[in-house]
Amino acid sequence: MVTEVKIGDVAFGDQHPFVLVSGPCVLEDLDMTLHIAESLKKLTDQLGIDFxxxxxYDKANRTSVSSFRGPGIDAGLEMLAKVKSEFNVPVVSDVHDATQVAAASQVLDIIQIPAFLCRQTDLLVAAGNSGRVVNVKKGQFQAPWDMKHVVGKVASTGNEQILLTERGASFGYxxxxxxxxxxxIMRELGKPVIFDATHAVQLPGGADGASAGxxxxxxxxxxxxxxxxIDGLFWEVHPDPECARCDGPNSLYLKxxxxxxxxxxAVDAVVKNR
Structure with missing residues (x-):
């Protein structure tokens, strides 16, 4: 059994269908953001999927210094707040250091810890102290059983609202x-697990200054x-991935x-006996 994690009407856990966590890799502009959010909201409502x-708002670990990183924390949080209010959906984004958590937690329903930062104690503790749900992506270098220490760092704050995400492991260059x-293995830690299918097919740095996929x-x-x-599925999507400013080769077409x-x-219903 895993601990149920709820955000309003959205629920992760044993008794629930998978939750879709989805959107573009990076915020590009407000119109594009709202279009993607509206399309996903309509589709998940139609199919009865929690979303x-x-x-x-900032991709701090892009391959090249010239790569597009996003609008930054202030403008990015404004866009996410607009999505949240206009479509009545929870929102999640990455934080990259402990100083970002206070501002991010004013808007975000889920504080996400990027895979490369999953062992950063101060960041994990700050996220736990925010009182928000914390989603930690397992590092590409991290054994799944070692995520118990990650869970322990967040839970040391008294916050047990923790999600764990698998995004693949480094296999050569x-x-x-x-x-x-x-x-x-991660579900045995008692926390809901999300599978990040689009990052799992990324080829990091495989396109000479950018990631392929x-x-x-x-x-x-x-x-x-x-x-x-699993309890959740993580997909990056875009209306035209070939023109996306980040992670286009591993993003799905919105259509x-x-x-x-x-x-x-259909698979989920069989597996969970629904």
Missing amino acids: VFKAS NNLVVDMRSLL QREYVAALSRAAVAIG DLQPILESLL
Whole structure:
């Protein structure tokens, strides 16, 4: 059994269908952000899927110094607040150091710790102290059983509202693989687990100054993860991934989501005996 994590009407845990955590990799502009959020909200409402909107206000770990990072924390939080109020959905974004947590927690429903920072004690404790739900992405270098120490750092604040996300492990240069055992191992820590299917097919730094990706494998990996019994699915999406300013090669086309989600709901219902 895992601890149920609730944000309003959105619930992660054993008794619930998977939650879709989705949006663009990075906030590009307000019109694009609202278009993606509206499309995802309509689709998830139609399919009966709980939905959390995600987008980064700053991509602090881009491959190149010239890569687009986003609008920054102030403008980015304003955009996310607009999404939250206009579509009545929870929102999540990354924080990169402890000084960002206070401002971010005024808007975000979920404070997300990036994979590269999953061992940063001060950041984890600050996120826990925010009182918000904390989603920690397992580092590409981190064993799933070692996430118990990550959970312990957040929980040391008294905050047990913790989510864990699998996004693949480094496998040689410019490549990631997913050990599906890690989804089960992390769930044994008693926390809901999310599978980040679009980052799992990323090829970090594989495009000479940017990351490449293999979106053609997202649907299959998502089915495998849902068949294991995960609590949430993380997808980066874009109306035109080829023109996305970050992570386009591993992002899904917004127009292609419905049939994939319908098939995943069928698998989820069987696995969870619903």
